[in-house]
Amino acid sequence: MKRKKFLLDENDVPRQWYNIQAEMPNKPMPPLNPATHKPLHADDLAHIFNQECSRQELDQEHAWIDIPDEVRDKYCYYRATPLVRAYALEKALDTKAHIYFKNESTNPLGSHKINSALPQCYYCKQEGDTNVTTETGAGQWGAALSYAAKLYGLEAAVYQVKITMQQKPYRSMIMRTFGATVEGSPSMSTRAGKNIITADPNHPGSLGTAISEAIELATTTPGCKYTLGSVLNHVALHQTVIGLEAEKQMEMAGEYPDEVIACFGGGSNFGGIAFPFMRHVFDGTHKDTKFIAAEPNSCPKLTRGKFEYDFGDEAGYTPLLPMFTLGHDFKPANIHAGGLRYHGAGVIISQLLKDGYLAGMDIPQLESFAAGVLFAQTEGIIPAPESCHAIAATIREAKRANVEGKAPVILFNLSGHGLIDMPSYMSYINGDLANYTVTDDEIEKNLEKVPLTIDK
Numbered sequence: 105m106k107r108k109k110f111l112l113d114e115n116d117v118p119r120q121w122y123n124i125q126a127e128m129p130n131k132p133m134p135p136l137n138p139a140t141h142k143p144l145h146a147d148d149l150a151h152i153f154n155q156e157c158s159r160q161e162l163d164q165e166h167a168w169i170d171i172p173d174e175v176r177d178k179y180c181y182y183r184a185t186p187l188v189r190a191y192a193l194e195k196a197l198d199t200k201a202h203i204y205f206k207n208e209s210t211n212p213l214g215s216h217k218i219n220s221a222l223p224q225c226y227y228c229k230q231e232g233d234t235n236v237t238t239e240t241g242a243g244q245w246g247a248a249l250s251y252a253a254k255l256y257g258l259e260a261a262v263y264q265v266k267i268t269m270q271q272k273p274y275r276s277m278i279m280r281t282f283g284a285t286v287e288g289s290p291s292m293s294t295r296a297g298k299n300i301i302t303a304d305p306n307h308p309g310s311l312g313t314a315i316s317e318a319i320e321l322a323t324t325t326p327g328c329k330y331t332l333g334s335v336l337n338h339v340a341l342h343q344t345v346i347g348l349e350a351e352k353q354m355e356m357a358g359e360y361p362d363e364v365i366a367c368f369g370g371g372s373n374f375g376g377i378a379f380p381f382m383r384h385v386f387d388g389t390h391k392d393t394k395f396i397a398a399e400p401n402s403c404p405k406l407t408r409g410k411f412e413y414d415f416g417d418e419a420g421y422t423p424l425l426p427m428f429t430l431g432h433d434f435k436p437a438n439i440h441a442g443g444l445r446y447h448g449a450g451v452i453i454s455q456l457l458k459d460g461y462l463a464g465m466d467i468p469q470l471e472s473f474a475a476g477v478l479f480a481q482t483e484g485i486i487p488a489p490e491s492c493h494a495i496a497a498t499i500r501e502a503k504r505a506n507v508e509g510k511a512p513v514i515l516f517n518l519s520g521h522g523l524i525d526m527p528s529y530m531s532y533i534n535g536d537l538a539n540y541t542v543t544d545d546e547i548e549k550n551l552e553k554v555p556l557t558i559d560k
């Protein structure tokens with residue numbers, strides 16, 4: 105009988121994360137203080153983030169970082185996750201390619217984000233913090249953080265974009281079920297929020313307003329730390345449990361991927377599955393593996409952005425980060441893959457992209473949903489709108505292989521399920537969705553506002 109699923113024992117859940125910074129040929133450039141343009145150190149970050157994550161963020165020395173036992177115990181509530189051979193999808197595509205996916209949708213929160221929420225909350229607790237705060241747009245990160253905070257006995261305050269909160273009430277109810285306080289942003293609970301509401305009483309909120317409020321709360325409340333669900337190096341580090349497990353599981357299948365594919369918002373699930381395999385490019389044992397990051401073509405920072413120092417957030421509160429960016433206040437079209445509507449790429453991935461270790465692939469919204477529907481009808485899982493981009497890229501690669509008469513082994517990451525995104529599928533199935541493109545002019549104009557250009 106052909107084997108469908110490759111399952112690991114709890115014993116095989118990784119005991120260390122892989123820190124690619126220690127082994128990449130060119131190290132990422134340092135984050136800079138926006139006022140002085142001086143490189144930042146871990147201490148500069150530690151008044152916002154917990155100390156251990158601040159250290160991990162800038163660690164270019166240790167390739168392997170121990171996963172604390174208390175975090176690994178909680179990982180075992182839902183890990184290891186299955187590696188699955190997508191026979192039915194292969195058949196529908198009439199391809200000789202072998203398609204595997206790592207299924208990060210099996211935990212009840214529905215996405216990979218819990219892999220970083222757990223260690224972030226654990227370190228806060230260890231360091232004596234009592235509260236955590238964050239912003240959330242689509243709501244996946246807020247849900248993961250709310251649950252992780254509860255497990256480690258922390259209070260969580262989540263600022264959710266007000267308009268999303270009204271449009272998707274289930275999302276805030278998930279967070280409140282886990283015991284978090286959820287505020288629609290802009291709110292009256294912070295000075296930043298009050299100022300925004302005074303200027304515009306009907307402000308619908310944005311990730312920018314929510315970030316400002318969460319950072320204000322963290323910096324003005326003793327014992328409260330800010331947390332982030334993507335983009336930063338330590339978040340991608342925590343996500344490497346995905347690729348480390350997948351490596352063992354591909355071995356069980358007797359194969360090694362020729363191509364590794366994931367969707368791309370800020371880069372955490374892509375880094376999570378790709379970095380462990382990329383180390384074999386660096387050490388020369390599998391130097392031809394191809395890495396593809398699938399982004400929406402309405403937010404094309406990898407394929408059409410520029411490598412510059414830019415803010416990590418719309419409002420300009422964060423340090424300057426060396427990143428492929430569309431400009432920090434780029435306003436992407438309101439596509440349903442909310443988790444991919446981010447203007448820049450994390451600094452590790454930006455450096456790796458610059459050095460040619462991965463390629464971006466931009467996917468139109470309608471193609472992403474067509475891929476998601478085919479995946480649902482073959483493999484029986486309704487993917488998150490974000491994950492649909494990885495599936496669409498996989499399908500393109502399989503079709504290309506058919507034309508070229510090849511049979512590559514393709515591994516993609518299924519970052520989450522779409523069961524709380526059914527309004528998005530409703531719009532697609534009813535024919536109400538459109539593609540959005542960005543003109544070179546719009547991108548060029550928006551990049552004029554980048555705070556510091558990098559000499560190339």
Ligand SMILES: *Cc1c(COP(=O)(O)O)cnc(C)c1O
Binds near residue numbers: 368370520
């Ligand atoms: C948040 C999210 C993403 C995008 O974030 P990355 O940091 O790029 O991984 C992708 N898929 C799902 C399901 C998400 O919730």
